[in-house]
Amino acid sequence: MADNMTVNREMFNDVMVPNYNPASMIPVKGKGARVWDQDGREYVDFAGGIAVNCLGHCHPAMVSALQEQSQKLWHLSNVFTNEPAIRLAKKLTEATFADRVYYANSGAEANEAALKLARRWAIEKHGEHKQKIIAFTKGFHGRTFFTVTVGGQPAYSDGFGPKPGGVDHVDYNNIDALKALISDDTCAVMMEPLQGEGGVVSPDVEFVKAVRELCDQNNALLIFDEVQTGFGRTGSLYAYEQLGVTPDILTSAKALGGGFPIGAMLTTTEIAEHLKPGTHGSTYGGNPLACAVSEAVFDIVNTKETLDGVKQREQWFKEQLAAINEKYNVFSEIRGQGLLLGAAMNKEYEGRARDFLLAGQEHGVMVLIAGANVVRFTPSLVISEEDVKEGLQRFEKAVAQVVGQ
Numbered sequence: 001m002a003d004n005m006t007v008n009r010e011m012f013n014d015v016m017v018p019n020y021n022p023a024s025m026i027p028v029k030g031k032g033a034r035v036w037d038q039d040g041r042e043y044v045d046f047a048g049g050i051a052v053n054c055l056g057h058c059h060p061a062m063v064s065a066l067q068e069q070s071q072k073l074w075h076l077s078n079v080f081t082n083e084p085a086i087r088l089a090k091k092l093t094e095a096t097f098a099d100r101v102y103y104a105n106s107g108a109e110a111n112e113a114a115l116k117l118a119r120r121w122a123i124e125k126h127g128e129h130k131q132k133i134i135a136f137t138k139g140f141h142g143r144t145f146f147t148v149t150v151g152g153q154p155a156y157s158d159g160f161g162p163k164p165g166g167v168d169h170v171d172y173n174n175i176d177a178l179k180a181l182i183s184d185d186t187c188a189v190m191m192e193p194l195q196g197e198g199g200v201v202s203p204d205v206e207f208v209k210a211v212r213e214l215c216d217q218n219n220a221l222l223i224f225d226e227v228q229t230g231f232g233r234t235g236s237l238y239a240y241e242q243l244g245v246t247p248d249i250l251t252s253a254k255a256l257g258g259g260f261p262i263g264a265m266l267t268t269t270e271i272a273e274h275l276k277p278g279t280h281g282s283t284y285g286g287n288p289l290a291c292a293v294s295e296a297v298f299d300i301v302n303t304k305e306t307l308d309g310v311k312q313r314e315q316w317f318k319e320q321l322a323a324i325n326e327k328y329n330v331f332s333e334i335r336g337q338g339l340l341l342g343a344a345m346n347k348e349y350e351g352r353a354r355d356f357l358l359a360g361q362e363h364g365v366m367v368l369i370a371g372a373n374v375v376r377f378t379p380s381l382v383i384s385e386e387d388v389k390e391g392l393q394r395f396e397k398a399v400a401q402v403v404g405q
Contacts (some may be wrong), residue, residue: 108142242390
């Protein structure tokens with residue numbers, strides 16, 4: 001039996017490729033917003049698997065859906081369809097601008113599909129010249145060769161040889177730079193409606209509206225990467241609703257499965273027609289297990305109670321983080337929307353976000369960073385007020401520790 005093997009953190013270094021450097025402790029159990037490690041030590045989870053665990057750990061509805069579907073059907077391949085996949089697609093299209101859904105296993109795969117679709121749409125509809133993609137610096141769209149190139153962070157994309165061509169970047173919130181670059185050769189503009197990995201940076205609403213107008217004027221598609229912002233994270237099912245701007249293609253993952261791997265690309269009938277049978281695919285995309293779990297998540301997230309609750313929890317976090325900052329003066333601002341929040345370091349603590357993350361672990365709270373200067377919070381969308389208070393009390397102790405060093 002696998003559980004008879006004694007496992008420790010040192011074994012990770014012996015058997016795993018060293019592209020990750022995980023924490024010294026190993027979590028073994030989670031329930032709601034709490035996590036326990038091998039030694040039985042408890043943590044309040046404000047990281048949420050990087051905006052994935054939208055209903056916390058082991059939510060009863062998700063466990064029930066997984067157990068029920070696991071006794072029916074796991075995998076078929078896309079030679080066949082299945083009931084959970086169709087039901088979930090029906091719910092997604094009824095709740096959004098989209099008419100059609102393509103399933104993948106991750107955000108990167110969903111973004112890869114979106115970019116390939118945009119290129120194919122443009123070439124078939126307008127000609128071979130229309131193939132350029134514009135994205136934004138400090139954006140993040142995944143780690144496949146295509147998506148990491150489109151993401152505007154050289155730290156992730158450099159060092160692997162020649163990159164896929166036809167990709168340009170401009171600064172986020174700089175409409176003049178986009179206006180100067182976009183042309184009839186542009187097939188798509190890809191953006192996050194709130195940059196997560198790039199530092200929790202919100203767009204100006206007028207900027208996003210102007211991006212939409214420029215796309216329309218140049219016959220280019222607007223792709224919203226809602227892998228991190230989507231599925232309730234900002235207080236609506238998808239963030240585009242709050243901006244009043246509708247994309248042509250939207251990608252979703254992370255919270256879409258609440259912790260079970262699934263990704264999706266959503267688009268209109270007219271655009272979807274350009275991915276004919278055989279043009280793109282995924283072995284596991286749309287498998288019954290993933291779709292059954294995602295459907296259970298959808299039924300809870302896409303309710304007024306949950307979405308209004310996100311906005312309430314945003315206030316809890318912002319008020320208590322402001323109170324901590326009033327006392328210790330370490331943040332220049334608390335930014336973001338819903339439960340995708342960032343505490344940006346002030347000049348005195350510039351570059352030290354990781355110190356706060358590590359101190360947090362010592363004091364029993366799990367947080368994230370978004371670059372060297374931002375502590376990021378992406379907890380469960382249904383986290384209790386008690387857990388928020390307890391977690392932020394622990395985070396305050398971590399702040400006090402860093403300040404005292």
